[in-house]
Amino acid sequence: MNMPTPPAANTADCRGVSEILNRVGDKWTMQVVVVLRDRPRRFNDLKRQVAGISQQMLTRTLKTLERDGMVERTVCATTPPQVEYALSEFGHSLSEPVRQLAQWAAANLVTIHDNRLRYDTDR
Amino acid sequence: MNMPTPPAANTADCRGVSEILNRVGDKWTMQVVVVLRDRPRRFNDLKRQVAGISQQMLTRTLKTLERDGMVERTVCATTPPQVEYALSEFGHSLSEPVRQLAQWAAANLVTIHDNRLRYDTDR
DNA sequence: CGGGATCCAGTAGGATACTG
DNA sequence: CAGTATCCTACTGGATCCCG
Numbered sequence: 149m150n151m152p153t154p155p156a157a158n159t160a161d162c163r164g165v166s167e168i169l170n171r172v173g174d175k176w177t178m179q180v181v182v183v184l185r186d187r188p189r190r191f192n193d194l195k196r197q198v199a200g201i202s203q204q205m206l207t208r209t210l211k212t213l214e215r216d217g218m219v220e221r222t223v224c225a226t227t228p229p230q231v232e233y234a235l236s237e238f239g240h241s242l243s244e245p246v247r248q249l250a251q252w253a254a255a256n257l258v259t260i261h262d263n264r265l266r267y268d269t270d271r
Numbered sequence: 272m273n274m275p276t277p278p279a280a281n282t283a284d285c286r287g288v289s290e291i292l293n294r295v296g297d298k299w300t301m302q303v304v305v306v307l308r309d310r311p312r313r314f315n316d317l318k319r320q321v322a323g324i325s326q327q328m329l330t331r332t333l334k335t336l337e338r339d340g341m342v343e344r345t346v347c348a349t350t351p352p353q354v355e356y357a358l359s360e361f362g363h364s365l366s367e368p369v370r371q372l373a374q375w376a377a378a379n380l381v382t383i384h385d386n387r388l389r390y391d392t393d394r
Numbered sequence: 395c396g397g398g399a400t401c402c403a404g405t406a407g408g409a410t411a412c413t414g
Numbered sequence: 415c416a417g418t419a420t421c422c423t424a425c426t427g428g429a430t431c432c433c434g
Contacts (some may be wrong), residue, residue: 165369166301168376171297173428178289191396201430217386223351228395229412229434238382245371246288252368253291259361260384263340298407314416325408330417351412373421 153255171216174226176201180248181235185243189242218242294339298334299324301369303357307342308366311357319326 173179176198181187183197195206201205210233213219224230235243293345296299304314316359333356336342341362347353353367360368 163302164376164380165305165373166298167380168372169292169296169301169369170298172359173292175289178292179286189285203397204429205427215390216389217390223396229397231396238379238386241373241379242289242375244308245368245375245419246292248371249291250288252365253287256361256364257287257290260339263361267338267340325410326417327409328407331407347417352417355426 158270172242172246176205176210177213180206180209180213181218181239181243181246184233184235185240188232190230190232194233295365295369297332299328300336303329303332303336303367304341304362304366305373307356307358308363311355313353313355317356336362 155265160190172181179198179201180194181195183194189197191206191210194210195201197204198206201209208222210219214221216238220234220236222234224232296306302321303317305391306317312320314329314333317333318324318326321329324332333342333344337344339361341359343357343359345355345357347355
């Protein structure tokens with residue numbers, strides 16, 4: 149294949165990262181994943197654990213996670229119906245590298261906020 | 272196979288992760304960071320390396336990165352003016368955990384796409 | 395209980411044109 | 415060269431009502 153661009157940074161790679169970061173970087177996905185990593189939950193249980201989420205957004209978030217194969221949805225045809233959501237193996241495998249990022253976040257969130265404050269006041 | 276998931280889900284934590292993921296999860300940030308991790312670059316050089324980005328979005332992305340203290344901006348008052356952007360120590364420290372995620376992304380992007388395809392055709 | 399269907403506001407992203 | 419200034423579109427997130 150023709151390689152016109154020699155630079156070290158792999159273009160395909162960084163687009164992949166971007167795609168993943170964009171995928172899991174929405175407002176609720178990781179909060180749901182982190183709760184599910186603990187143990188499986190039912191819909192309203194989950195809704196209670198993720199503070200501030202609407203049913204709409206929880207539904208959408210779960211559906212997208214299920215579509216990507218990260219969450220498994222189990223329906224018990226009882227009355228009233230019970231639906232349980234669990235993190236799949238695949239979902240767990242993602243949550244590992246994300247934990248790394250979580251640690252960085254925990255350690256550096258304050259610094260970021262400081263940097264912003266300084267930048268804004270300096271300006 | 273299943274690793275015991277260490278210290279469990281802290282609500283403050285997962286909001287922190289979400290914030291960071293949301294911060295770096297936009298369309299261009301990581302693509303710029305990955306290029307800058309290689310070596311410092313000037314504006315139009317950067318623009319050439321990040322395929323498809325507009326000057327507008329490059330400007331915005333760089334400004335936000337600078338505000339967060341992840342990129343350092345150096346101006347040489349020559350004619351024409353030269354501005355060099357470099358990843359700061361802080362920026363490098365972030366790019367480490369992101370590399371983990373990048374590896375996961377590279378290894379699993381195909382799986383995700385397969386999962387989506389199956390989900391969509393099954394439905 | 396676990397959603398689906400709408401409607402609506404805010405923001406991210408993009409296309410140009412212009413400037414010191 | 416390295417941006418700013420506009421304007422516009424599309425998507426994300428949220429509120430509400432309804433339904434099996």
